Amino acid sequence: MENTTHFGFKQVATNDKQSLVRDVFNSVAGKYDLMNDVLSFGAHRLWKRYTIASSNVKDGDKVLDIAGGTGDLAIEFRKKVGDSGQVILSDINAAMLNEGRKNLINKGVFGVEFIQLNAEYLPFDNSTFDCVSIAFGLRNVTDKDQALKEVYRILKPGGCLLILEFSTTDSALLKKLYDFYSFNIIQKLGGIIADDEASYQYLAESIRKHPDQETLKGMVLDASFDFCEYHNLSGGIVALHKGIKV
Amino acid sequence: MQPFAIFWHKQTIILEQALNRLITNGEVGISVLNGKTIGFSLQDLPLDVHFVCANERIFVLSATNKPTDVDIKLKSMVFISLLHGEDLTELLRQDKISIHGDVKTAQLLVDLLKEVDIDLEEIASKYTGDIIANQLGKLTKKFNPTNMESNNPLEIIKDGLTALLINPIKFEQYKHKNS
Incomplete structure (x- = not known):
């Protein structure tokens, strides 16, 4: 069917996906960090730490964090770029961006800029950033290929893209456990803690619909990146893709 | 991922950070290497990395989808002796190191690696x-x-x-x- 896309396991009109995703994140924004900690048993902090270590960001660099949510990556990037650098925390969702702003203020982090934007149309000049990151956000983007092309355009030569995202595990045992956890526990916890089972059902479903490691690597290369490699974390439940523009 | 593969990936991150720190501090220049991709393998260990140089930055990757400008293959002990001052040309003459591609580029990479003093x-x-x-x-x-x-x-x-x-x-x- 043309002009349709997936929203979790449902097929929806392409034009509707953005507002459906927005509704999900409007609903979960207030409990986002708490739910991440609970659902991943705190592992999301390690995955993000690994992403920062892989970023190669240095003093004076310009960094854009797309779908930056509550600002976990932006906080660490801010420390790395120093006062001479620039970090922009962006999200398509105003509620998430507000949570990010509150979080940074509460943690005493200043000097990060906030922009509400759609990853498919990045309002920046060509060759602006040294690093662009998107953590647990790409699977919610309607046109991922367009977003990757936009990231390539705004990266400087020598710049890199970091995509931290749920992915596919090769281990049959882990897959069984993970499927059980995703479709039986996550929704229930979403209902108990965030009073929103439906949004966490979408979370579990959207992970399964997201391209696997090799497919995403192909998409990054198709977007003109010169190099792309990925590293599996937690047995492939999460993968970090790094795309390089030469 | 096997534990050893995780270890080596951490090593590539550490090496990448160390090299880029040297470049940022102005201790080494890599302008002559800009745009070059160099393959580097230790034959007796599962260590096969690629150095990609772009815009005064170095990336250390475990694999590339593009042809390399030069490929360097050697054994770990030869690598250590190289880092401790052994002459590259002499090692080449003795067939202890295999270089496919531009030897000058290989020499530049070796010079760069000698500068890395990783804590x-x-x-x-x-x-x-x-x-x-x-x-x-x-x-x-x-x-x-x-x-x-x-x-x-x-x-x-x-x-x-x-x-x-x-x-x-x-x-x-x-x-x-x-x-």
Whole structure:
């Protein structure tokens, strides 16, 4: 069917996906960090730490964090770029961006800029950033290929893209456990803690619909990146893709 | 991912950080290497990395989808001797190192690697925790060939880390054996 896309396991009109995703994140924004900690048993902090270590960001660099949510990556990037650098925390969702702003203020982090934007149309000049990151956000983007092309355009030569995202595990045992956890526990916890089972059902479903490691690597290369490699974390439940523009 | 593969990926991150720190501090320049991709393999270890140089930055990758400008293949002991001042041309003449491509580019990379003075313990502690980093630091001290008897130093590191990551009890035995 043309002009349709997936929203979790449902097929929806392409034009509707953005507002459906927005509704999900409007609903979960207030409990986002708490739910991440609970659902991943705190592992999301390690995955993000690994992403920062892989970023190669240095003093004076310009960094854009797309779908930056509550600002976990932006906080660490801010420390790395120093006062001479620039970090922009962006999200398509105003509620998430507000949570990010509150979080940074509460943690005493200043000097990060906030922009509400759609990853498919990045309002920046060509060759602006040294690093662009998107953590647990790409699977919610309607046109991922367009977003990757936009990231390539705004990266400087020598710049890199970091995509931290749920992915596919090769281990049959882990897959069984993970499927059980995703479709039986996550929704229930979403209902108990965030009073929103439906949004966490979408979370579990959207992970399964997201391209696997090799497919995403192909998409990054198709977007003109010169190099792309990925590293599996937690047995492939999460993968970090790094795309390089030469 | 196997524990050893995780270890080597951490090493590529550490190496990448160290090289870029040298470049940022102005201690080395890589403008002559800009745009070059260099393959580098240690034949006796599962270490196969690619150095991609772009816009005054170096990326250390485990694989590339593009042809390299030069490929360097050598054994770990030869690499160590190279880092400790052995002449590249002499090693080439003795067939101890294989270079496919531009030898001058290979020499530039070797010169760059000689400049890297990684405090593995300090860097690793940032994301492995102090206890593991301390163990890594102890292991890397064995890298110095002056401390070696007949064993391959990288094998010692490999064995030690495998023991540490897979079987801490075995690691204790390893420590006693090598102390």
